[in-house]
Amino acid sequence: MYIFFKIKSLLFASLLLIQHAVSAQTVDDIVYKHIKAMGGAEKISELKSVKITANMKVMNMDMPVTTTIVQNKAFRTETQAQGMTIIQAVNGNAGWMINPMSGQAKASALPEEVVKSLDSQKDLTGLYNYKEKGYKLTLDGEEDMDGAKVYRVTATMNNGVRQVNYISKDTFYILKITASMPVEGQDIKTESVQSDFRKIDGITFPFLLEVTTTAMPGMTMVNRIASLEVNPKIDERIFEMPKE
Template sequence: MKRLSYLVIILALTCTGISTAQAQKVDDILTSYFEITGGLSNWKNLKSMKMTGKMLQGGLEFPATMSQKYPNKFRMDIDIQGKKIIQAYDGKEGWMINPLAQITEPKVLTAEEVKEMEDNQMEDEFIDYKSKGHAVALDGEENIEGTDCFKVKLTKKSGDIEYHFFDKDNNVPIMVRTFAKTGPTEGQPVETFMSDYDAVGDFMLPFSMTTKFQGQTVMQIVVDSYDLNATLDDSVFALPK
């Protein structure tokens, strides 16, 4: 019995050592990620962003802009043959205009509809993740379309889970796997691939973001320009009165 107890203690200490090593490893990955893409202090000082580019979907191309402001204000504008589609969230309330769906006046979104938009945090989720109530763990490795990656599991304070994949060669993020929160696809994985990184001021940012569902491309955003710490009034995100 004493020998068994001793073995249990040794096993427990070994597992604790592995857990500690993995925690150190994942923090090293995140530290390297921030360093190589602009530096942690620069990321912490990034309080707004405006991306201008185009959305590619179904073989068609549409001008698009996306605006974000700390902490979680978000707006997307898409021009489809002269008709402007807008989705926005001011941190409390979501709204949309979509002439293609006969929504020509601002419509307040339901709590269910706004679930996905509430996650559009301006600040990177990995910055001070512990103080935000999130948990991070290294969940092994995975090959993503030919690139060997570290697989990092992010468990948010809300309980939502995401998987972030970092290129093993340089710790640059190349894919995020999230899970749909609403509709008939609720719970199913949605993958967003980031590529075509280039310098923007002190940062290295992706100029292509491709969303896939069940292996099929649903949408691609191609960025023409970034405006970092752009002047964005709160009224940009607020429901028009």
Template structure:
């Protein structure tokens, strides 16, 4: 009888401890938002201009780039190499590209899978903020060690059914790594992106360094130089231009 009582007490104590320490998805996301500056501060951002350089080690390239973001879900990214520009854009409804390195400098509409991908990237708030309203789902998978840092692991199922795995610093609630699938040149790849060099920009914490790997190989690194908050941006910038005209 005493043994049963002790076992029951141990089970109760374990469950009580888990109740105290377990965090819901909403609680984790709330701390993530607060760590990045707070909901009101982040929602006050209506547009952004980001400059930096992207290195592609396998090809020995370094490409300066500029990214423009604007609510709702508009993005324009331009990278330059040898005087030519590679452009990726989304106007809130449809995406398009200009890739002179493929032999055609005319703007081309994106494929359906590419549009699903860039629609997520064009979200100025990121996938975690207001995730329920966006149709995403988040599951807290628990804590684990990530290269010596304790992290909270999240499984994020996007509205389009793509899955991302997020690793948040368990103390500071900033993102250290995101694992996802992406489409490159018509092929699907598993990508692991790490984030570092966080800096404060007008009250918000933002990563200025990113590194993407697939199968352990670095495919690109990005170093941000400047982030401008709320520049004036005309919607026409994000629309696909007529063939023969310059965006």
């Protein structure tokens, strides 16, 4: 009886190993097809910076937004709202913000935890080279998303962010991203639905994003990209926190 139990245990362990290997191979296959759909590994590896101008609509207010990102180094967003400019920036391991709408006319440092949660915003390449980035990926099944068949691939990142990518089985574009991140003792959840995919310099980008977050319950931020520059020259001094 003991020998029979041991054989069953060994068979079960072997099946688990085989299942894990198949799952890992399936995840890698999906990611490979996704990267290919986004322009291919060679193109994506050459992505060093972007500058995006967009219009964000929130509660019937139109707010122009300019976003500048240097791969793995820094990002900066400038949002125009009611005649005022809100600036948020992360430069390396530090970040700062100016928000005159809340009476904050001068730059103030962002808390370390907030900067850590925003770290992935500096990465333009997504799931490309995910193993080298230290991400852990799992394939959590398939589902129907508004008529589109999608793979659900979860990425757990080094900064504690857990991101679920809903990857189209047809185009291999990411149609939706949900993320959960710890910020100042709270678990903030965001959802971004992506569409209107266009190629710029051989790389595919979503030009329409609809974002909701538990930090702003009941609100949907609709971002329409007006222009997107690939690898523009960036004066990296714009990421430095103003001294006064």
